[in-house]
Amino acid sequence: MPELTLFYSPRACSLACHIALEEAGLPFTAKAVRIRKGEHRLDDYLAQNPWGKIPALRVDDEVLTETHAILTYIGETAAPGSNLIPKNNPLARARAHEWMNFLSSTVHLAFRPLFRPNYLISDPKLYPQLREVGIPNLKKTLLEVDRRLEGRNWALGDTYSVCDPYLLVFHIWSQREDVIEHVADMPNWKSHRQRIDERAATQVALAREGVTAENIRLK
Ligand SMILES: N[C@@H](CCC(=O)N[C@@H](CS)C(=O)NCC(=O)O)C(=O)O
The missing domain is CATH 1.20.1050.10 (Glutathione S-transferase Yfyf (Class Pi); Chain A, domain 2)
Structure with a gap:
């Protein structure tokens, strides 16, 4: 099983990958790179992802970018019964x-x-x-x-x-x-x-990102 690290910023498009990883039950490390604080432009993050955008998923020694690609990878890597991406159709x-x-x-x-x-x-x-x-x-x-x-x-x-x-x-x-x-x-x-x-996976990822009912409203 590859070692996975997700770089996310709270409520950014990375949230999709964050929840998908929880749904997939894949072990991963979550690292916050806060866009509001400009952390995506700091050397630490640029060393991982020179493009400087969120999300990025480190898969062992490689870094995958683009939400679509990361979600595809998670869906394809999840347990066969999970159906996070349709397999035989x-x-x-x-x-x-x-x-x-x-x-x-x-x-x-x-x-x-x-x-x-x-x-x-x-x-x-x-x-x-x-x-x-x-x-x-x-x-x-x-x-x-x-x-x-x-x-x-x-x-x-x-x-x-x-x-x-x-x-x-x-x-x-x-x-x-x-x-x-x-x-x-x-x-x-x-x-x-x-x-x-x-x-449950949504709730776990939202809690880790510090997103609460107060900072997201439902009309
Ligand atoms: N095409 C990329 C877009 C990534 C992107 O623009 N992410 C935003 C957060 S949702 C970001 O990193 N913004 C920081 C910036 O543009 O400086 C994807 O779909 O993953």
Whole structure:
């Protein structure tokens, strides 16, 4: 069994990998690299991951980056019965990658005009214009997630997979005080959130990250 170390920042997209590792029952060490404190830009972390982004998963002597890749690795490494990534059904497996790619590219980036406008434009005077385009796009993108969850317990239907904790990350972000006012009701995603909140693995990872009911709200 390889030695695993997850580098995470509380409530960042790394939370998906954190929960997935708990679900997989794989032994791992969790190391906090707090983005808010700029720790992802310090030499200690850059020595692990020169790209300086979170998450990263050290697997023995190698470092894997990208949430989609890390979740895939966790799903493929978990015990055979765990079904965290569908094994014998190519279409179901492709659906898992469809979700993860949609979440890592389209959904994650839809938050950028609100969370990181400085990554998109240099002049802060233009931020309102960026929000004018970005907010309706975020709302539309989140509603698309909600539409895709209709009639499903989990992202892939009846079976929990690594896609589900990834969905939780963006639901948490969507409930932030500065975002929630721009977001429509998302009843399917809200039920999904309630189901995932009840899982022991979610609770363990959230507690380790210091995320409490006070700092994440559910509309
Ligand atoms: N494509 C990467 C994105 C990673 C990423 O941007 N992570 C954020 C946290 S959610 C980060 O490291 N932000 C710090 C920064 O950009 O300085 C993935 O899906 O893992």
